[in-house]
Amino acid sequence: MKTRHVLLLSLLAALLLLPLVEAEARIYILQIFIFLFLNIVLAQSYDIVDGAMGYLNLGHICFFALGAYSFGILYNAGLAFPLALGLAVAVVVGFAGAISYPFFRLRGAYFALATFGLVKLMEHITINLGWLTGGSNGLKIDPADRSMPVYYISLAVVVAVILLSWRVSRSRLGLAMNAIREDEEVARDFGVPASRVKAQALMISAVFPGMIGAVYTWNVNFIDPNQVYGLKIALTPIAMALLGGSGLLVGPVIGAVFLYLAEELLWTHLAHLQGAIMGLVIVLVGLFMPGGLARLKGVAGLLGWVGWLEEER
Amino acid sequence: MVPILSAQNVSKHFRGLEALSGVDFQVAEGSITSVIGPNGAGKTTLFNVIAGNQAPNGGQIRFRERVISGLAPNSICRLGIARTYQNVRPFLGLSVWNNVKVALLFGRREPLPSAREDAEIESVLEFAQLTAHPARKAETLTPLERKRLEIARALATDPEVMLLDEIVAGLSPAEALQMMETIRVLNGRGITILLIEHVMKAVMGLSSHIIVLHHGVKIAEGAPKDIARDQEVIRAYLGDAGEEG
Amino acid sequence: MDTTILVQLVINGILLGGVYALAAIGLSLIFGVSGVLNLAHGEFLMLSGFLVFVLHDTFQWDPFLLVALVAPLFFLVGYAFEKALIRPLAARKEHVRLASAVLVTLGAALIAEDFAAFFSQDVQFEKSVDLFLPTLVIGELYLPSLKLVVFFLVMLLILALFLFLKFTFLGLAVQAVTQNRQGAMLNGINTTRINAIAFGIGTMLAAAAGGFEVIHSYVAPNIGLPLTMKYLCVIVMGGLGSFVGVALGGIIIGLGESIVGFFHPAWGQTVAYLLLVGVLLIRPKGLLGT
Numbered sequence: 130m131k132t133r134h135v136l137l138l139s140l141l142a143a144l145l146l147l148p149l150v151e152a153e154a155r156i157y158i159l160q161i162f163i164f165l166f167l168n169i170v171l172a173q174s175y176d177i178v179d180g181a182m183g184y185l186n187l188g189h190i191c192f193f194a195l196g197a198y199s200f201g202i203l204y205n206a207g208l209a210f211p212l213a214l215g216l217a218v219a220v221v222v223g224f225a226g227a228i229s230y231p232f233f234r235l236r237g238a239y240f241a242l243a244t245f246g247l248v249k250l251m252e253h254i255t256i257n258l259g260w261l262t263g264g265s266n267g268l269k270i271d272p273a274d275r276s277m278p279v280y281y282i283s284l285a286v287v288v289a290v291i292l293l294s295w296r297v298s299r300s301r302l303g304l305a306m307n308a309i310r311e312d313e314e315v316a317r318d319f320g321v322p323a324s325r326v327k328a329q330a331l332m333i334s335a336v337f338p339g340m341i342g343a344v345y346t347w348n349v350n351f352i353d354p355n356q357v358y359g360l361k362i363a364l365t366p367i368a369m370a371l372l373g374g375s376g377l378l379v380g381p382v383i384g385a386v387f388l389y390l391a392e393e394l395l396w397t398h399l400a401h402l403q404g405a406i407m408g409l410v411i412v413l414v415g416l417f418m419p420g421g422l423a424r425l426k427g428v429a430g431l432l433g434w435v436g437w438l439e440e441e442r
Numbered sequence: 443m444v445p446i447l448s449a450q451n452v453s454k455h456f457r458g459l460e461a462l463s464g465v466d467f468q469v470a471e472g473s474i475t476s477v478i479g480p481n482g483a484g485k486t487t488l489f490n491v492i493a494g495n496q497a498p499n500g501g502q503i504r505f506r507e508r509v510i511s512g513l514a515p516n517s518i519c520r521l522g523i524a525r526t527y528q529n530v531r532p533f534l535g536l537s538v539w540n541n542v543k544v545a546l547l548f549g550r551r552e553p554l555p556s557a558r559e560d561a562e563i564e565s566v567l568e569f570a571q572l573t574a575h576p577a578r579k580a581e582t583l584t585p586l587e588r589k590r591l592e593i594a595r596a597l598a599t600d601p602e603v604m605l606l607d608e609i610v611a612g613l614s615p616a617e618a619l620q621m622m623e624t625i626r627v628l629n630g631r632g633i634t635i636l637l638i639e640h641v642m643k644a645v646m647g648l649s650s651h652i653i654v655l656h657h658g659v660k661i662a663e664g665a666p667k668d669i670a671r672d673q674e675v676i677r678a679y680l681g682d683a684g685e686e687g
Numbered sequence: 688m689d690t691t692i693l694v695q696l697v698i699n700g701i702l703l704g705g706v707y708a709l710a711a712i713g714l715s716l717i718f719g720v721s722g723v724l725n726l727a728h729g730e731f732l733m734l735s736g737f738l739v740f741v742l743h744d745t746f747q748w749d750p751f752l753l754v755a756l757v758a759p760l761f762f763l764v765g766y767a768f769e770k771a772l773i774r775p776l777a778a779r780k781e782h783v784r785l786a787s788a789v790l791v792t793l794g795a796a797l798i799a800e801d802f803a804a805f806f807s808q809d810v811q812f813e814k815s816v817d818l819f820l821p822t823l824v825i826g827e828l829y830l831p832s833l834k835l836v837v838f839f840l841v842m843l844l845i846l847a848l849f850l851f852l853k854f855t856f857l858g859l860a861v862q863a864v865t866q867n868r869q870g871a872m873l874n875g876i877n878t879t880r881i882n883a884i885a886f887g888i889g890t891m892l893a894a895a896a897g898g899f900e901v902i903h904s905y906v907a908p909n910i911g912l913p914l915t916m917k918y919l920c921v922i923v924m925g926g927l928g929s930f931v932g933v934a935l936g937g938i939i940i941g942l943g944e945s946i947v948g949f950f951h952p953a954w955g956q957t958v959a960y961l962l963l964v965g966v967l968l969i970r971p972k973g974l975l976g977t
């Protein structure tokens with residue numbers, strides 16, 4: 130086995146063993162990782178549609194929120210965890226399939242705009258359907274500390290989303306998505322069934338946020354519309370993907386780790402202007418790093434040494 | 443014999459502008475047929491209508507007996523009609539290899555067994571003289587290489603008909619001769635060629651049949667020597683754009 | 688149902704929609720010229736509202752006079768904003784440019800909101816200018832005269848913009864760039880400069896709307912992004928690039944909110960987003976677009 134594989138596997142092993150360590154602040158530490166995993170999943174799955182296919186889906190968070198709510202409702206209806214989880218994911222993927230055809234008639238800024246509007250629309254609908262969702266009072270499930278299973282499931286979802294991105298990037302579908310990103314009309318002219326490809330891509334990108342949304346509800350026991358549709362949670366994963374390097378296999382992962390840790394370690398300790406610092410970081414990313422962290426020389430070299438990580442989607 | 447490609451009374455207008463009006467033509471299987479006409483005559487529009495990029499406002503396009511107008515471009519490509527663009531449009535961010543691979547995977551009537559894909563891509567690249575750097579992104583190619591990539595991509599779909607939009611234009615005389623030879627070889631492989639060209643030497647040298655468009659109307663057609671003598675063509679076309687040939 | 692109530696709701700809706708239209712026209716101008724979705728647009732409105740409030744609070748000057756002073760200032764702000772943050776993105780590939788612009792304007796929006804919240808000590812703290820004008824009562828209809836004055840001024844500004852675009856050289860250049868960027872460039876129009884000017888004018892209109900908001904309603908640090916979303920709804924309704932359409936879009940959304948909100952208060956605020964998504968899906972080029 131090569132050194133780099135040993136390295137990756139030891140990282141995974143360390144993450145697997147982490148919850149077994151006895152420590153005062155164990156739950157706190159687990160929760161930090163759980164939210165890191167959440168961000169990684171959102172950023173990485175977002176980039177399936179943006180980085181690989183060139184569509185700016187500002188409504189990616191809808192999949193997460195819908196997963197969170199569907200799960201909460203089904204779980205409260207008495208379904209067992211795995212069943213509620215599975216059904217929630219099915220709802221989300223069905224939703225992605227249903228919105229795909231109308232939304233993908235739009236391109237560029239119009240697509241971004243419509244998907245951005247979708248976030249607000251879904252939020253309002255969630256608020257207004259109080260009988261189902263609890264409205265702005267939120268939705269509770271029976272409270273419990275589930276840090277341990279949540280940690281492992283989230284980690285598994287992270288691994289799955291990375292492996293799936295990798296699979297897609299080497300597949301026929303991935304190539305078709307790339308062609309659509311470069312020039313959709315030409316792609317069609319050369320036989321790419323663009324509508325179907327776009328629908329498939331959107332559905333694939335919806336699976337994991339749907340799943341992690343369900344897990345989120347299971348973990349925090351309480352959700353409300355502002356929490357799951359809020360602008361911060363809607364847009365940070367996108368910023369992470371672009372910061373890390375959109376279009377690169379693990380770019381979004383790098384961006385998520387970097388931005389999340391920076392936020393946790395640095396400016397959450399400030400009393401004021403946390404939002405402004407976050408904003409500043411986002412502005413700087415937009416201005417100076419169209420390629421993202423993963424395309425910086427040093428980082429790219431390191432990834433190249435580990436192998437396949439530097440690959441494009 | 444049924445023509446491989448034909449148009450019946452095809453019209454296309456953009457707001458007030460008649461880009462094509464009542465165009466009829468037939469392309470014989472195995473031929474090299476040229477479409478000529480001054481700038482803005484409607485030649486590219488005709489290609490767009492054939493390839494399914496734009497729906498005609500009236501009339502029909504047939505591929506053999508089958509009416510293809512109204513089909514999506516991806517279906518038309520799979521039927522065996524491949525095109526190139528007047529302004530080349532490679533997938534800039536993809537490698538040369540993947541540019542061809544897209545066409546190979548999605549554009550063919552029958553998918554190739556995956557074991558033969560790589561060999562086929564290689565042979566297409568070799569035909570188009572692009573074997574040097576298959577991993578290079580298309581954005582790094584020279585204009586000549588980009589034209590070759592257009593050919594390679596079209597060829598990878600294993601087409602019966604190739605629509606070549608000004609593929610010779612803009613090349614140096616030596617390159618133009620080479621490109622003409624390429625077209626002849628393609629035709630020799632049994633691919634019917636429909637060619638838009640301003641370069642008269644290429645048109646006259648290659649084609650067995652010529653269709654002349656002017657302001658969206660077909661004003662003449664026939665063998666090259668007849669077209670060269672046709673008074674109306676000379677007035678409409680050779681008068682103002684013919685010198686370059 | 689009582690027709691008086693309906694007439695009253697329509698009047699309220701139109702008065703509400705007027706201010707939407709003003710700011711939305713600004714955003715539409717920016718999008719039309721530069722192709723950038725400016726997510727910071729609502730922040731300029733919010734900031735200008737705060738500025739008017741603070742100046743009024745400190746010097747007790749007439750708030751309408753303050754709007755006239757503050758809005759032109761925001762022309763410079765918009766101009767500088769374009770120069771510093773949008774222009775550097777121009778050379779990127781289209782979808783990268785779009786993503787970068789979303790990031791940059793969004794980041795700017797977050798900064799603006801947080802600073803406003805910091806200085807006013809609360810995100811939701813609502814500031815408004817205390818200005819009272821008697822309500823006109825005609826029959827059973829109530830016409831808040833303050834809103835009427837604002838509506839009148841809004842219409843005046845829209846008319847001024849219309850004349851500017853129709854009859855000045857600069858205005859025609861702006862329109863040319865909106866319609867065909869490449870063509871305008873080939874005709875010797877300095878598109879880079881027009882971009883900045885469009886941002887300036889658009890931002891100025893947002894600032895004027897912000898001043899009006901603080902006069903007849905209120906501003907708070909966190910109203911920026913939701914308002915931007917609403918303006919995006921308005922311009923999508925009207926069809927990008929059509930000023931009459933956008934003005935109409937503003938009124939339609941104002942009407943929708945006023946009427947739906949009367950019967951189902953909770954759904955009133957949903958109207959705009961429903962229209963945004965609905966219109967985009969059914970008529971991607973807007974209600975009046977072709």
Ligand SMILES: Nc1ncnc2c1ncn2[C@@H]1O[C@H](COP(=O)(O)OP(=O)(O)OP(=O)(O)O)[C@@H](O)[C@H]1O
Nearest residue numbers: 456459461479480481482483484485486487488528
């Ligand atoms: N999408 C379009 N919208 C509006 N007008 C168009 C469009 N496409 C082409 N036209 C117009 O239709 C006419 C025919 O254009 P076309 O591109 O087919 O000409 P052409 O014969 O290929 O000319 P050239 O030799 O310059 O390539 C032109 O007047 C052109 O401006």
Ligand SMILES: [Mg+2]
Nearest residue numbers: 485486487528
């Ligand atoms: Mg042409």
